Amino acid sequence: xxxxxFLIGEAFVNLRRNALVATGAILxxxxxxxxxxxxxxxxxxxxxxxxxxxxxDHLIIFLKDxxxxxxxxxxxxxxxxxxxVKNAWYLDKAGAYQEFLEIYSDQPALAATVTAADxxxxxxxxxxxxxxxxxxxxxxxxxxxxxxxxVFSEGIxxxxxxxxxxxxIGIGLVVLMGASAVVLIANTIRMxxxxxxxxxxIMKLVGAGNWFIRVPFIIEGATVGLLGGGxxxxxxxxxxxxxxxxxxxxxxxxxxxxxxxxxxxxxxxxFGGLAGFIGSxxxxxxxxxx
Amino acid sequence: MIRLxxxxxxxxxxxxxxxxxxxxxxxxEFVFLVGxxxxxxxxxxRMCLREEKATRGKIWVAGKDIxxxxxxxxxxxxxxxxxxxxxxxLLPTKTVAENVAFALKVTGCPRSIVxxxxxxxxxxxxxxxxxxxxxxxxxxxxxxxxxxxxxxxNRPPILLADEPTGNLxxxxxxxxxxxxDRINRTGTTxxxxxxxxxxxxxxxxxxxxxxxxxxxxxxxxxGYESSDET
Ligand SMILES: Nc1ncnc2c1ncn2[C@@H]1O[C@H](COP(=O)(O)OP(=O)(O)OP(=O)(O)O)[C@@H](O)[C@H]1O
Ligand SMILES: [Mg+2]
Numbered sequence: 112x113x114x115x116x117f118l119i120g121e122a123f124v125n126l127r128r129n130a131l132v133a134t135g136a137i138l139x140x141x142x143x144x145x146x147x148x149x150x151x152x153x154x155x156x157x158x159x160x161x162x163x164x165x166x167x168d169h170l171i172i173f174l175k176d177x178x179x180x181x182x183x184x185x186x187x188x189x190x191x192x193x194x195x196v197k198n199a200w201y202l203d204k205a206g207a208y209q210e211f212l213e214i215y216s217d218q219p220a221l222a223a224t225v226t227a228a229d230x231x232x233x234x235x236x237x238x239x240x241x242x243x244x245x246x247x248x249x250x251x252x253x254x255x256x257x258x259x260x261x262v263f264s265e266g267i268x269x270x271x272x273x274x275x276x277x278x279x280i281g282i283g284l285v286v287l288m289g290a291s292a293v294v295l296i297a298n299t300i301r302m303x304x305x306x307x308x309x310x311x312x313i314m315k316l317v318g319a320g321n322w323f324i325r326v327p328f329i330i331e332g333a334t335v336g337l338l339g340g341g342x343x344x345x346x347x348x349x350x351x352x353x354x355x356x357x358x359x360x361x362x363x364x365x366x367x368x369x370x371x372x373x374x375x376x377x378x379x380x381x382f383g384g385l386a387g388f389i390g391s392x393x394x395x396x397x398x399x400x401x
Numbered sequence: 402m403i404r405l406x407x408x409x410x411x412x413x414x415x416x417x418x419x420x421x422x423x424x425x426x427x428x429x430e431f432v433f434l435v436g437x438x439x440x441x442x443x444x445x446x447r448m449c450l451r452e453e454k455a456t457r458g459k460i461w462v463a464g465k466d467i468x469x470x471x472x473x474x475x476x477x478x479x480x481x482x483x484x485x486x487x488x489x490x491l492l493p494t495k496t497v498a499e500n501v502a503f504a505l506k507v508t509g510c511p512r513s514i515v516x517x518x519x520x521x522x523x524x525x526x527x528x529x530x531x532x533x534x535x536x537x538x539x540x541x542x543x544x545x546x547x548x549x550x551x552x553x554x555n556r557p558p559i560l561l562a563d564e565p566t567g568n569l570x571x572x573x574x575x576x577x578x579x580x581x582d583r584i585n586r587t588g589t590t591x592x593x594x595x596x597x598x599x600x601x602x603x604x605x606x607x608x609x610x611x612x613x614x615x616x617x618x619x620x621x622x623x624g625y626e627s628s629d630e631t
Contacts (some may be wrong), residue, residue, distance in 0.1 A: 113512045128494065313490045316450070317551065318480035319507040321473070 118323070122330035129303055133335055136299040140339025140383060141346070143288035143295070148347045148379045150281035150288075155371055157274050170236040170244055172251065173258040180232075186256055187234055193250060195243040199236045207232060231258055289382060292339065296332045296390025303328065304394065325395050332391025333384050340383020344376035402428045402559055402590040403449060408458035410444050410614075418444040419614045422458070426592060428558070431585045433601050434594040435625055436611035442594035445611070446563050449592075450482060451475045463558055480508055483552030483560040483589075487567035489544040491536040491551075498523065498532040501550045508555060522550045526580060542573035549580055553589075560584060562593040566600065574600060598625030 126133050172190070174183055183201060190199045202210070208227035238244055251257055304311065314324055351372060403426040410419040419441040426432050434442045447453040448460060455468050463481050470478060484490075491500050498519050505515045523529050526546040536544050545565060552560055562581065566574035578600055585591045595601060601608060602624040610618035610627070618627055 114506065114509045117506055124494070310492055310494070313492055314503070314507070315476070316452070316479060316484055316490065317504045317507060318476045318478075319503075320476040323476075323507050 114323075115326075118326045119330055122327040122334065125303065125307070125327060126331055126334060129306070129331075132299060132302060133331075136295055136335045137338045137342070139295050140292045140336060140386070141342040143291045144340050144343035144379055144383055144386075145346045147285040147288035147292075147382075148343050148375060149350075150284040151375050151379075152347055152351065152372065154278055154281040155375075157277050169238045169241050170247060170260065172234040172236065172260055173231045174233060174256050175258045176231070178256060182256060183232055183234070186254070190234060190236060190247075193247060195238055195240070195246050197237045197239045199234055201232065201234055203232045204228065204230055289386060292336065292383065292386040293390045293393070296335055296387050297393040298390075299335060300328050300332050300391040300394030303331065328395055329388060329391045332394065333387035336383040336385070336387025336390065337380060338383075340380040340386075343383070344379050347379075348372065348376065402426055402430070402463060403592060404459075404461040405445075406459045408445075408448065408455050408460060410441070410448060410453060411456045417614055419448070419611075422611075422614070422616055424609060424616060424619060426590060428590055429585070429588050430590055431582075431604070431606040432592045433604075433606060433608045434592065434611065435596070435598075435601060435608055436617075438596075439613075440611040441614040442611055443563050444614075446561050446592070446594055449561060450484060451478055476507070480504075480555060481557050481559065483555075483557040485545070485548050485552050485560065485562040485565045487564040489536070489541075489548045489568075491544055491547055493536055496533050496535055497528060497539070497547050500536070500547055501554050504551045504554050510555075518554055519550075522554045525553075525583075526550045540573075541568050542576060545569060545573075545577050546580065549577070549584070553584055556589075558588075558590060560589050560591045562591065562595075564595055564597075565593065566595065566597050571599065578604065601625040 174186070180203065183203075187199055187201050190196055204227045207230040208225070211225060211230060212222055236247065238247070248260055251260065311324055403424075405422050405424050408419060408422045409417070411417050422441075422445065434445065436442055444453060448455050449462055449467070451467055451470060458468070460467050462478060465478070467478055492503065495503065501519045501522060502515050505518060510518075520529070520532075523532055526549055528543060528546055528550065531539065531543065536547065539547065545568075549565075560581070565581070566577055569577065574597060581591055581593070582604070605622050605624065607621045608618065608623040608625070609616060620627070
C-alpha cells in the first residue's frame, strides 16, 4: 500500500520534471481524441437528423391562398391517394402562425411583425420511402395551388447519401486517432525512459524490481492519456454548447442528447486512460532487461 | 558468503576479462581486490551482482548459485548485496534521506520502519544534519557516505565496493575506510576493489591480486605489494 503511494508519488514528480514533453503529449493526445470524439458526436448528429426526417415531415407543400380551405382539402385527399405517400396532413394559416411563433419564440420582435394572414397554409407529407420524394415532386409540378415545394428534399438526399460515408469516415477517424494517441504516449514514455536511463540503472543496482520501475511510467502514461481525454471531452462539450445556440428551425438540429454526450465523454476518458496504459506498456517493452 | 569456481568472463568481441578464477570469501571477511588497470576487478564485482553473466564457471553469493538465477530473481540478489562505487551512483533528484530510503522502498518496507532505519543509518555515517540536501550540494566524501548508508540500510550480509575511495582525497578516504571497517565488524562480508595501496597497507587484510584476469596472489593480513610473511 505505502509502496503504491510511493510509486504514484514518483510518477507525478517525474511528470513535473518532464513537464514540457508531458504537456506536448497531453496536447497531442487531446487533439487526436477530440477529433475522434468529435467524429462520434458528428455521427450522432447525422443519425438524429436523418432519423427526424424519416419519422417526420418529408415534404412541405406551401399553398397559394386561392380557393381557400375547400380547394386545399381537395388537394390534400389527392395527395393522400398517392402511392408514395404514407400520410399527409393540412396545416392552415393559424397553425402556421403557431408554428412560426414556436420557432421564433426567442425573437419576439420578429414575431410581432408577422400575422397569421402573412403565412401560407401548407400540406405536410410523410413518405413511405423517403427516396421517392421526387415522384411526388413530379406529380405536383404545375399544380395551380402550389406556391413552393419544401426545401427539405435536397437536404434529405444529400444527407442520406452522405450518412453512410460519414459513418465510415467517423469510425475510421476514431480508430486512427485512437491509435495515434497510443503511439504518441508510447513515444513519450520511451523518451522519458531514455532521459532517465542512468537513474533506472542505479535503481536496478539497488535492487528495484521491474515492476517497481515500470509502474511509475505506466501511471505517467495513463495520466497523460486521461488528461488528454479529459481536455478532449471538455472541448467537445464546449463546442457542442456553441452549436446548440444555432436556431433549430434550419435544416439540421445541432443538439445531441446530453446522456449520449456524457456516455461518450466517459468513453473517451476511459479510452485516454487505456491508450496511456497500452502506450506506456508498449514504450516499456524491450527495455528493462537486467 | 562469496564463492567462485573456475569463473571466466569473455566480453562480446572476445576480450577475456577474467579467467580460471576460484576463491572463497567467508562470512565476516574483508577482502581487497587489487591489480593493475584492466586486470578484471570490476568485472568480477559486476558478475557477483549479475550485472554481467559469467561466461564459464559458477558463482555462489549468500549460498545461492547466481549463475543459474532467473532474471526476475536478480533484484532479490541485489537486495542482499550492498554496493558502493567510485562515482557514488546517487539519484540526483532525490535528497540524501530519499536516496537512502529508496533501497528500503524497493523491498516494500513500510514507511514508519523506513524512516526509523534511514535516520539510524544516516546518524551512523555522520550525515544527520544533511538529510534534506541533494547530492549536488554535498562534497564527494559526503556523497560516498550517503551511498554507504544506502548500501547498508537494509543490513545486507555482503557489501561490494568498486574503488570507493577512487575520487576522494587521502584524508576523506580514511574516513570512508573507517566506516567500511565498522560495518565489517558488525559481521558484514566486504569485498573491495582498489588501487589505493596506502589503504591496503594500513588495513592488513586479505588481499586477492589479479593480473590479466587471473588470481596471482591470495594472501591474508597482507599489503598492496606481495609480502613474504604469511
Ligand atoms: N563492457 C565491456 N565490454 C568489453 N570489454 C570490457 C567491458 N568491460 C570491461 N572490459 C574489458 O575487460 C577487461 C577488464 O576490465 P575491468 O573493468 O574489469 O578492469 P579493472 O581491473 O576494473 O580495471 P580498473 O582498475 O581500471 O578499474 C579490460 O580489458 C576491459 O577493457
Ligand atoms: Mg574497475
